Amino acid sequence: MTGSARSDQRGTDRQPGATSDRDEFARLTDPFRRELLAHCYRMLGSADDAEDLVQETYLRAWRAYTRFEGRASLRTWLYRIATNVCLTALERRGRRPLPSGLGGPSADPEGPLAYGAEVPWLQPMPAALLTAASADPAGIVASRQGMRLALVAAMQHLPARQRAVLILRDVLTWRADEVAELLGTTTTAVNSVLQRARAQLREVAPSEEEIAEPDDPSQRALLDRYTAAFESTDLAALLKLLADDVVLEMPPYATWFAGRATIGRFLAQRSFDPAAKFDNADKFRLVTTAANGQLAVAVYLRDEDALHRAHMVQVLSFAAGRISRIVAFLDPGLFPLFGLPQVCPATVGGPPAARR
Numbered sequence: 001m002t003g004s005a006r007s008d009q010r011g012t013d014r015q016p017g018a019t020s021d022r023d024e025f026a027r028l029t030d031p032f033r034r035e036l037l038a039h040c041y042r043m044l045g046s047a048d049d050a051e052d053l054v055q056e057t058y059l060r061a062w063r064a065y066t067r068f069e070g071r072a073s074l075r076t077w078l079y080r081i082a083t084n085v086c087l088t089a090l091e092r093r094g095r096r097p098l099p100s101g102l103g104g105p106s107a108d109p110e111g112p113l114a115y116g117a118e119v120p121w122l123q124p125m126p127a128a129l130l131t132a133a134s135a136d137p138a139g140i141v142a143s144r145q146g147m148r149l150a151l152v153a154a155m156q157h158l159p160a161r162q163r164a165v166l167i168l169r170d171v172l173t174w175r176a177d178e179v180a181e182l183l184g185t186t187t188t189a190v191n192s193v194l195q196r197a198r199a200q201l202r203e204v205a206p207s208e209e210e211i212a213e214p215d216d217p218s219q220r221a222l223l224d225r226y227t228a229a230f231e232s233t234d235l236a237a238l239l240k241l242l243a244d245d246v247v248l249e250m251p252p253y254a255t256w257f258a259g260r261a262t263i264g265r266f267l268a269q270r271s272f273d274p275a276a277k278f279d280n281a282d283k284f285r286l287v288t289t290a291a292n293g294q295l296a297v298a299v300y301l302r303d304e305d306a307l308h309r310a311h312m313v314q315v316l317s318f319a320a321g322r323i324s325r326i327v328a329f330l331d332p333g334l335f336p337l338f339g340l341p342q343v344c345p346a347t348v349g350g351p352p353a354a355r356r
Helices: 003-013 019-044 047-067 074-090 137-147 149-155 160-171 176-183 187-204 217-231 235-239 260-270 332-338
Strands: 242-250 253-258 284-291 294-302 308-319 322-329
Touching: 019 047, 019 074, 019 137, 019 149, 019 160, 047 074, 074 160, 074 176, 137 149, 149 160, 149 187, 149 308, 160 176, 160 187, 176 187, 217 235, 217 284, 217 294, 217 308, 217 322, 235 260, 242 260, 253 260, 284 308, 308 332
Parallel strands: 242 322
Antiparallel strands: 242 253, 284 294, 294 308, 308 322
């Protein structure tokens, strides 16, 4: 049955909003929910906002479902709604940066940290929310590449419409005429916007090493060593795992650091004081997770009541067999997004390997 025929049948044989329509709508549209969530996240840079906008997309789609005539595919129709929802939302929101997008690194690791309370910071996207429905390896890799944290942060520098065109063309690999139809413009205009977006992105985009394919065995082994060093507060062992030009960012703090020596001085003062051996004992517990197609760890910090409470989520980048970037999101409110409790259960204790 053609799309037009289905639309005619809905108009004559069914009442809009009938149970059969709702069931059909859910059956046909639910398979696209996770990829639409990824699309909204790339546009907005916020997991919370992306979930809200996907809900808004589905609400608008349901209200218009009886008028859907099938001239475009259902997927294209949903992306058109989602993209317009995102563009409208971006009219009311500023970009979501990481600290490195606001200025240069600090050269004073012993100094005070600048707190960016008013900045709408970029958020990580838990991998569990974006598990691909398809088992196609090429599709999974492409999805991961387009979700890399540094790349999403770079895209935040683009104006909203340029961002939409870049994502649709270069991440989702839509044809120019498909993007033109979705945005209600011409192919020539899409190509012009794409050219400007690519040029601007090249100025702020991460290096190829930072967006290389993640999750290989060597990175897993490096993560195990990092986790062990962090939990034992062994600063010397941890620093051996970092690249010479490693970057540490800690939103909501605007202050960030670059270079292994500088970051070592910062950690020695703030987290890994070698003189405080007793206080360091069992100070941290880490749980391995994933975000933005990258390996990540959720860090629990021992409180005065001896319970380990949610502290931060670190998203890690790798290059040349070392950790090249650590983005530490100091926001315990992120833990529910990752399906993690606010208090580390006693059963999670023990050697790091027992918690993976």
